[in-house]
Amino acid sequence: xxxxxxxxxxxxxxxxxxxxxxxxxxxxxxxxxxxxxxxxxxxxxxxxxxxxxxxxxxxxxxxxxxxxxxxxxxxxxxxxxxxxxxxxxxxxxxxxxxxxxxxxxxx
Amino acid sequence: xxxxxxxxxxxxxxxxxxxxxxxxxxxxxxxxxxxxxxxxxxxxxxxxxxxxxxxxxxxxxxxxxxxxxxxxxxxxxxxxxxxxxxxxxxxxxxxxxxxxxxxxxxxxxxxxxxxxxxxx
Numbered sequence: 001x002x003x004x005x006x007x008x009x010x011x012x013x014x015x016x017x018x019x020x021x022x023x024x025x026x027x028x029x030x031x032x033x034x035x036x037x038x039x040x041x042x043x044x045x046x047x048x049x050x051x052x053x054x055x056x057x058x059x060x061x062x063x064x065x066x067x068x069x070x071x072x073x074x075x076x077x078x079x080x081x082x083x084x085x086x087x088x089x090x091x092x093x094x095x096x097x098x099x100x101x102x103x104x105x106x107x
Numbered sequence: 108x109x110x111x112x113x114x115x116x117x118x119x120x121x122x123x124x125x126x127x128x129x130x131x132x133x134x135x136x137x138x139x140x141x142x143x144x145x146x147x148x149x150x151x152x153x154x155x156x157x158x159x160x161x162x163x164x165x166x167x168x169x170x171x172x173x174x175x176x177x178x179x180x181x182x183x184x185x186x187x188x189x190x191x192x193x194x195x196x197x198x199x200x201x202x203x204x205x206x207x208x209x210x211x212x213x214x215x216x217x218x219x220x221x222x223x224x225x226x227x
Contacts, residue, residue, distance in 0.1 A: 031211065044153065051211070098155070
């Protein structure tokens with residue numbers, strides 16, 4: 001199985017800050033990497049696919065980059081509604097695996 | 108807009124079989140889509156359980172493969188999950204989810220989730 005490791009596990013930032021979350025794969029997954037946002041008591045929501053493709057309707061302050069084994073999710077100008085847990089997920093090979101999640105808090 | 112709705116018992120006894128059904132909105136249960144189940148134990152992360160493609164091909168998480176079956180009923184636009192010999196470790200919110208078989212196969216569609224508790 002491909003292991004996905006996110007860092008940090010949690011972080012706290014101010015409104016307006018730039019936030020970066022890193023996701024590392026235990027082997028190369030090309031760009032078969034997706035990012036999700038999960039707010040409390042809600043289902044996850046797709047933000048980014050193929051490492052950097054912003055889903056229609058997702059605010060442009062969200063961006064993704066990377067390929068191979070290292071990927072990043074960046075939130076520019078953090079907003080209060082970005083309070084959530086963020087997950088990366090690989091679809092390069094079965095079984096599909098998720099990172100453990102990064103909990104983002106607003107100071 | 109694709110919509111998914113899970114249904115099934117919220118309480119299952121240990122050693123019994125968990126059975127869930129997901130109804131997918133009209134016009135969505137067509138070739139080119141994949142559907143599946145993802146679960147999330149209380150306070151924990153996401154775990155993929157199983158997927159099925161319109162061709163009928165099925166894929167299972169190896170850690171659950173001996174106990175799980177996913178199936179589809181295309182006439183009813185439904186996907187079903189059965190997980191046998193459940194224990195307390197199977198207590199989780201179970202999400203029906205799916206997407207288009209393109210690119211990185213992103214999971215674009217999610218149900219609201221249904222909490223299944225394993226307890227006597």
